Amino acid sequence: MPSSLLPSRASAEGAPGAPGLPVPDAEQWISTTSSRIAPDPYTWMQAVHWAHDLGARTPVRSHGPRFGTTTVLLAQQLAQLNPCRPGVDFLARMLKVSTRTVKYHMALLRKAGLLAYRVKGTRVRHERARASEFARTIPSSFDQALGLRTAPSDTFIRAVVGVSEHGRTQLARLGKKAARTVLRQARRTKKPSFSASSDCTPMEGDSCTVSPTALTSSPSEDEPRNGESSSSPTRRGRTRKALNAVGRRYQLGLELVRQVPWLAGTPVARVAWAVRHLADAGWTAHEVIAVLALRAPSDRIHRPSGFLTARLVGAEKLFGTPAKRANLVAWWRDSRQASRERHAEWSGSWSAPRRNAVARLVREAFAASKPKPQLDELPQEPTDAELAEVRTLAWRQYLAGQPVLVTSAIAIAGQDSAEQFYGTDLVQRVVRLASASSHLTTGATR
Incomplete structure (x- = not known):
C-alpha cells in the first residue's frame, strides 16, 4: 500500500477506531460504535484485507497473536454467516485451531472496529448457552484512507455516496482478495451470474447502466398467458421431509x-x-x-x-x-x-429469579413501587410477642418444607434483613436447603 494512503502516527493516535489500535470496550457495541455497518460480505472483506495490510505494518500488541492470516480466515467464515451469530466451538472446528485462538482473533476483529456486538452471549445455569450476535462493521479510518464519502443512513449508520480517484485503485486491489469469499458463497448458493455489461463501478450509483431488475422478464404482449412467462427463471423449493x-x-x-x-x-x-x-x-x-x-x-x-x-x-x-x-x-x-x-388470567406461585442481576432489579422495582411513609405514619417496631409468633410460624413452615415467609423476605429485602427479622440460624438453613440440590425446592408449589 502506498505510504500516502497510510494514516500518519499523529492521526492514527487520535483515531480510536483505526485498525491495529485497540477500540475501547464501550465502543464495541452497535449502539456506540463509530464504524458503519457493512452492506454486504464483499465490502466487509475489503475492509478486513485492508486492516490486515495495515496491521502487518503497525503492530501494537506486545503479546498474543497479531492481526494475520488466521484472522482473515476467521473473517471469511464470519462473512458466510447470516445472521452473524457464530459459536466458538464451530469456528474452532472449521479453522482446526483451539477455542482460545478463536477468542483471541475475535477480539482482534472487535478491537479493529470490524465487529460490533448486537447481542452479547449469555451463560445461565440450567439453561443452554447462547452465542453472541455481531454486526459486520467498517471503521471510519478505512473510509478516510480510501477517500470514501459517506452520508447518514437509517440502515447502515452511514452509507457511501462516492469515492475519490486514488481510492479506486485500492478498492480494485482489495476486491481481488475479497472475491475469494464471494466466489465461495456463489458456488454454494448457485446464484445467477451477471454479464460483463452489468458491472457497476464500486460506490458510484450514477455509473450503473443496467437496472438491478434486469433479470426479470416482462410477459409477452403478443401471446398473453395470464401473466405467466415460460422464460422466467424458476426456483426449486426444498420439499419438507415427512415426520416419522x-x-x-x-x-x-x-x-x-x-x-x-x-x-x-x-x-x-x-x-x-x-x-x-x-x-x-x-x-x-x-x-x-x-x-x-x-x-x-x-x-x-x-x-x-x-x-x-x-x-x-x-x-x-x-x-x-x-x-x-x-x-x-x-x-x-x-x-x-x-x-x-x-x-382466565395467569395465576401461580411466584418464585424469585435465579440470576443475581435480575433479583436485584426485582428488589429495586418493589422498593420503587412501595409508597414512602410519612413521618407520622411510620410503622411501629414489633413487640417481642409478635416477633416470637412470626418466627415460630416461619420455623413451622421450614419444618413442613415450604418456608414461604423466609424465601419471600430474602427475595424482597435481602438476606441481611431477613436474618435480622427471622434469625440467622433459620435463614441460613433455608439458603442451604435451596442450594443443596436442584431437586429440592423451597417456597414453591407445583
Whole structure:
C-alpha cells in the first residue's frame, strides 16, 4: 500500500477506531460504535484485507497473536454467516485451531472496529448457552484512507455516496482478495451470474447502466398467458421431509406443553411418551385437550407427565374414529370450561429469579413501587410477642418444607434483613436447603 494512503502516527493516535489500535470496550457495541455497518460480505472483506495490510505494518500488541492470516480466515467464515451469530466451538472446528485462538482473533476483529456486538452471549445455569450476535462493521479510518464519502443512513449508520480517484485503485486491489469469499458463497448458493455489461463501478450509483431488475422478464404482449412467462427463471423449493412416528410424537408433545398450562416446564420427551398411542393414531393437540377437559382439573398436580398418562388411559379406544373426535372438539369449544380457560388470567406461585442481576432489579422495582411513609405514619417496631409468633410460624413452615415467609423476605429485602427479622440460624438453613440440590425446592408449589 502506498505510504500516502497510510494514516500518519499523529492521526492514527487520535483515531480510536483505526485498525491495529485497540477500540475501547464501550465502543464495541452497535449502539456506540463509530464504524458503519457493512452492506454486504464483499465490502466487509475489503475492509478486513485492508486492516490486515495495515496491521502487518503497525503492530501494537506486545503479546498474543497479531492481526494475520488466521484472522482473515476467521473473517471469511464470519462473512458466510447470516445472521452473524457464530459459536466458538464451530469456528474452532472449521479453522482446526483451539477455542482460545478463536477468542483471541475475535477480539482482534472487535478491537479493529470490524465487529460490533448486537447481542452479547449469555451463560445461565440450567439453561443452554447462547452465542453472541455481531454486526459486520467498517471503521471510519478505512473510509478516510480510501477517500470514501459517506452520508447518514437509517440502515447502515452511514452509507457511501462516492469515492475519490486514488481510492479506486485500492478498492480494485482489495476486491481481488475479497472475491475469494464471494466466489465461495456463489458456488454454494448457485446464484445467477451477471454479464460483463452489468458491472457497476464500486460506490458510484450514477455509473450503473443496467437496472438491478434486469433479470426479470416482462410477459409477452403478443401471446398473453395470464401473466405467466415460460422464460422466467424458476426456483426449486426444498420439499419438507415427512415426520416419522417418533417425530409426530414429539410434535404433539411440544404442542401440548405450549398449550396446556399445567404442563409448562415438563420435558417434551416425557409428554411425547405419554401421548405416543394418540400420536400414532393421528390425534391433534386440540383433540387431546378436549379429552382432558372431560374431567374436572385437579387442584394440585405433583407429576404432570404421570397425571397426563392417567387421564388419557383408553382414550384412543373410546374415541377411535375422526367423527367422534370432531364432535368432542366441538363440544369442548362450546363448553363453559373452555370459555373460562380462554379468559382466565395467569395465576401461580411466584418464585424469585435465579440470576443475581435480575433479583436485584426485582428488589429495586418493589422498593420503587412501595409508597414512602410519612413521618407520622411510620410503622411501629414489633413487640417481642409478635416477633416470637412470626418466627415460630416461619420455623413451622421450614419444618413442613415450604418456608414461604423466609424465601419471600430474602427475595424482597435481602438476606441481611431477613436474618435480622427471622434469625440467622433459620435463614441460613433455608439458603442451604435451596442450594443443596436442584431437586429440592423451597417456597414453591407445583
